[in-house]
Amino acid sequence: MPLKDVTIAVVGCGVMGEAMVKGLLHKELLPPESIIASNPILSREAELTERYGIRFTADNREAVKEADIIVLAVKPQIIPRVLEDINGQFKNKPLIISIAAGFTIQAIIDGCGSDCVVRAMPNTPGQIGQGMTVWTATSTVSEKQRIWANAALGAMGETLYVGDENYLDMATAINGTGPSYVFLLMEAMIDAGVHLGFSRQDSQNLVLQTLRGSIEYAFASKLHPAQLRNQVTSPGGTSAAALYHLEKGGLRTMFSRAIWAAYRRSVELGKGEED
Numbered sequence: 001m002p003l004k005d006v007t008i009a010v011v012g013c014g015v016m017g018e019a020m021v022k023g024l025l026h027k028e029l030l031p032p033e034s035i036i037a038s039n040p041i042l043s044r045e046a047e048l049t050e051r052y053g054i055r056f057t058a059d060n061r062e063a064v065k066e067a068d069i070i071v072l073a074v075k076p077q078i079i080p081r082v083l084e085d086i087n088g089q090f091k092n093k094p095l096i097i098s099i100a101a102g103f104t105i106q107a108i109i110d111g112c113g114s115d116c117v118v119r120a121m122p123n124t125p126g127q128i129g130q131g132m133t134v135w136t137a138t139s140t141v142s143e144k145q146r147i148w149a150n151a152a153l154g155a156m157g158e159t160l161y162v163g164d165e166n167y168l169d170m171a172t173a174i175n176g177t178g179p180s181y182v183f184l185l186m187e188a189m190i191d192a193g194v195h196l197g198f199s200r201q202d203s204q205n206l207v208l209q210t211l212r213g214s215i216e217y218a219f220a221s222k223l224h225p226a227q228l229r230n231q232v233t234s235p236g237g238t239s240a241a242a243l244y245h246l247e248k249g250g251l252r253t254m255f256s257r258a259i260w261a262a263y264r265r266s267v268e269l270g271k272g273e274e275d
Helices: 015-026 043-052 059-064 079-086 105-112 123-128 143-154 166-176 178-196 200-221 225-231 236-250 251-269
Strands: 009-010 034-038 054-055 069-072 094-100 117-121 129-139 158-163
Touching: 009 059, 009 251, 015 034, 015 043, 015 054, 015 129, 015 143, 043 054, 043 059, 059 166, 069 079, 069 143, 069 166, 079 105, 094 105, 094 143, 105 117, 117 143, 123 129, 123 158, 129 143, 129 166, 166 178, 166 251, 178 200, 200 225, 236 251
Parallel strands: 009 034, 009 069, 034 054, 069 094, 094 117, 129 158
Antiparallel strands: 117 129
16 A cells, blocks of 8 residues: 555645545545544534544644645645645655645745645546546655655546646646536537427436547547547538538637636746736
């Protein structure tokens, strides 16, 4: 077990923090007593302790005192305050894992006083163990700590290690923000189905299963998306007619612009530009 005898503190245990807790326990990587969650919202105590049997505190400083791994699962706007809370409060040299969008490794080091830092970008499907997390680490993170980081982040799904921090802002725009693009596509297709005459529930069932089946087929076939698209596009057929209008409407260009906008926003957040 890569996390044997390791204690993890999940600071700001909200949606993504809870996803990691759930994954760690589901995969039996840690016993509940080895996980400490902190959150200023006291109602979270009952939710987390009753649901998972983990330890809880509203005090960030208390949470990190005995931790081998400290997960910063907070929004980038409040992470400076959290770093100030925990600075100098931990033992030895714990591994710091930040999943705050846009917040740079150097800012984390400056804020908490530790240079053993992993910066990661997970996404919301991690809540069901189907996430995609991109991560990188400082050179001071030991090989053992890298194994810890990959195991902890892998509790939420698949992982990809990158050697350059710049890829984290790119990842924020693709896998981090990506579910919102997919959900918007779902919504548009469902609305179109209703417009055609299906009930909303029937339309939703049609769309969700079509998307799920298409994704699983893409994984199973290992073919390029263009090849898969060609398989279902007959000359003069319905797919050809539909794709013509999507291309004419600039679908690819709009996706590219949207992803670039998300990337630029991630960079801005890293510079402390909130507006």
